[in-house]
Amino acid sequence: MEKLSRRQAEILQWLHRYVQEHDAPPTRVELMQAFAFQSPNAAESHLRTLERKGYLQLQRGRARGIRLTEALPQDGLPLVGRVAAGQPILSEAHLEAYLPAADRLFPEADFLLRVQGMSMRDAGILDGDLLAVQRCAEVHNGQIAVVRLEDEVTVKRWQREGERLWLLPENPDFAPIQVDLGRQALSVEGVVVGLIRRGGKL
Structure with missing residues (x-):
């Protein structure tokens, strides 16, 4: 899989922690608020990049449609x-x-x-x-x-x-x-x- 930028790694780490703590993935709005993005579209853009790199799958039409597919990368x-x-x-x-x-x-x-x-x-x-x-x-x-x-x-x-x-x-x-x-x-x-x-x- 492609390597992640620092911001992408931070988002992926946050997603893993959120799922562990809530037993469910976050919404785009929750991701937007956690990282002070200007809009849910910015959150969606980061999620699509993580999907393209193979770290998660997005389920369209679902508010919490994020499925993590890989463990956290072990480099760094x-x-x-x-x-x-x-x-x-x-x-x-x-x-x-x-x-x-x-x-x-x-x-x-x-x-x-x-x-x-x-x-x-x-x-x-x-x-x-x-x-x-x-x-x-x-x-x-x-x-x-x-x-x-x-x-x-x-x-x-x-x-x-x-x-x-x-x-x-x-x-x-x-x-x-x-x-x-x-x-x-x-x-x-x-x-x-x-x-x-x-x-x-x-």
């Missing part, structure tokens, strides 16, 4: 869940999708994580952004790290002094998280090496 970087950029939330370890071409944008990255929350706003990391993350065993002070703290995952700026670690937000509305490494279980998932926002790479 895997999107493996969400990271809280506020208070930590339980990591969603299941694979959501693969983002085509992301591995070429960020060749050093191993996976993508979706941000939830605004605690890293002043570092340019906003709710809904995709973070490109490189797996590593060591983090240097000042780096933005993705860490697992007692089975929860968060993204913060790393500041360590001996056994004391501060996970620092980049938003004055949020308090730092202080970690006693001698008492609390913490593991490093990786460091942030890039960011993708809908509409372009930052």
